[in-house]
Amino acid sequence: MEKLEFNFALLAERGANLCGADRLRIESCNQCQGQYLFNAELNDVYYDAEDLTRHFFKIAAMDLPPCRYCGHPSWDFGVVPDRVAVQSGPWAWTLLSRQFIFAADD
Numbered sequence: 001m002e003k004l005e006f007n008f009a010l011l012a013e014r015g016a017n018l019c020g021a022d023r024l025r026i027e028s029c030n031q032c033q034g035q036y037l038f039n040a041e042l043n044d045v046y047y048d049a050e051d052l053t054r055h056f057f058k059i060a061a062m063d064l065p066p067c068r069y070c071g072h073p074s075w076d077f078g079v080v081p082d083r084v085a086v087q088s089g090p091w092a093w094t095l096l097s098r099q100f101i102f103a104a105d106d
């Protein structure tokens with residue numbers, strides 16, 4: 001699977017809660033395909049691409065708030081949108097590059 005490269009400097013500048021070992025991915029609502037930014041390292045879900053202070057932790061014992069896109073109360077992630085969907089979605093600004101980059105220098 002293609003790996004998306006994220007712009008951590010810009011995310012930090014915009015107030016993302018980063019720990020240095022972040023495992024970011026974009027995941028979609030399984031009801032409406034609305035996209036969220038998820039930091040798997042911290043179980044941290046970003047709810048609003050325009051306001052990174054709106055985030056919550058995904059903890060098994062806690063219910064998620066309703067999906068912000070479709071309002072469905074019992075939704076979940078698990079769907080990973082393809083690159084084109086991310087690049088045309090609300091989180092496109094978090095990507096380091098819109099080009100495919102071969103992992104050559106690490």
Ligand SMILES: [Zn+2]
Pocket residue numbers: 029030031032033034067068069070071072075
């Ligand atoms: Zn939804």
